[in-house]
Amino acid sequence: MTTQDPRHDEPSGAGDPLDTGDRRVLADLARIHGHLDPVPADLAARARFAVAMAEVEAEVARLVSTDHGAGARAGVRSSGAATARTITFSTDDHTLTLMIGGSGHGRRRLDGWIAGGAGSAALVGLRMVGSTVDVEVSDEGRFGVDDMPAGMAQVSVHDADGGALLVTPTFLV
Amino acid sequence: MSATLTDRAEVCFRRHLAGDRSGFDDLVEVVTPLLWHVARSQGLDRQLAEDVVQRGWLALVRKAESINEPRAVVSWLVTTVRRDAWRARRRDRPVRGDDLGATIGQVDPADTDWVATATPTPGPDAVAEMDEEARVLWAHVQELSERCQALLRVIAFSDRPDYATISEALGMPVGSIGPTRGRCLAKLRAALEHDDQWDFELLGGAG
DSSP states (O other), X not given: OOOOXXXXXXXXXXXXXOOHHHHXXXXXXXXXXXXHSOOOTTHHHHHHHHHTSSOTTSOBOEEEEEEETXXXXXXXXXXXXXXXXXXXXXXXXXXXXXXXXXXXXXXXXXXXXXXXXXXXXXXXXXXXXXXXXXXXXXTTSEEEEXXXXXXXXXXXXXXXXXXXXXXXXXXXX | OOOOHHHHHHHHHHHHHTTOHHHHHHHHHHHHHHHHHHHHHTTOOHHHHHHHHHHHHHHHHHHGGGOSOGGGHHHHHHHXXXXXXXXXXXXXXXXXXXXXXXXXXXXSGGGSOOOTTSSOOOXXXXXXXXXXXXXXXXXXXXXXXXXXXXXXXXXXXXXXXGHHHHHHHTTOOOSSSSOBOHHHHHHHHHHHXXXXXXXXXXXXXXX
């Protein structure tokens, strides 16, 4: 491991106090980044939703991929409904795949598949704004919710004893 | 003297620790924009950045009791998001050997992995529609090392008295107490001083 002194190539002025020119540069930079790459408007709201769940001790699954329009690419032409979308989350032990399809009028259908963990997943909690539904997981690790409102959602996966195996961050359906 | 982001965050976090439920929500509101720029400055795409920011907040809910000094909550979050961003990116795509350790000496393996995508490259339109001052500045920013670009991006969304602690949380300690310019900003200023298009006089006494 290199332990090079970071001050080796210190440019002149690095130790000077910030002046008005520096403040102007930083204000410009904030303006540029705010323009090029704005903070998603609902990110704070989604984070607040995520932390309000009950299973705070469960492992938080990591987003692996989101695949928009898988159905369209496969040649499926859904008439007017939102394009199907697949989101994959994982922990060290589990992989959770969620397929979200439109069923029209701001309603969604969610199909999921949980793999790994020696089939220990028994119950899935689907948290939405204002309500939560529990659905059973099949022996093959599959579960589904036929009809749910579009909006923020969060999934938790539980074993047969009710222990939380994982939770997801908030995602949008 | 107005309250800095660290000051405001500390107040919110103390409220949360005291059992005030809205304290955490307010904390999320105050610090999420900074964490977004931390995650994005580490080279994550927008979706992974959103994920990592949320994971940072979920981690804080669980670890809140272990943070001994409420004033350190912003540093803790920045450090957590930076490290998680590094892990997320390593999973997302293999890291090429020549991306590693290309910049200054590191003290922490999580710091060695600042890759060439640290700042999103805007489309030509996005830059062109900005004013002259922004275009000139942006051209020089893009000449800086990735680490400097990332640091300046995050610092730009911080308040001046917080620069030293936030730099440290980013794994780039400025090596001095107090709001000094630091090497990245000094390099940028030196480049701007040699650019006729950058008019320091325009500043006047304002700011």
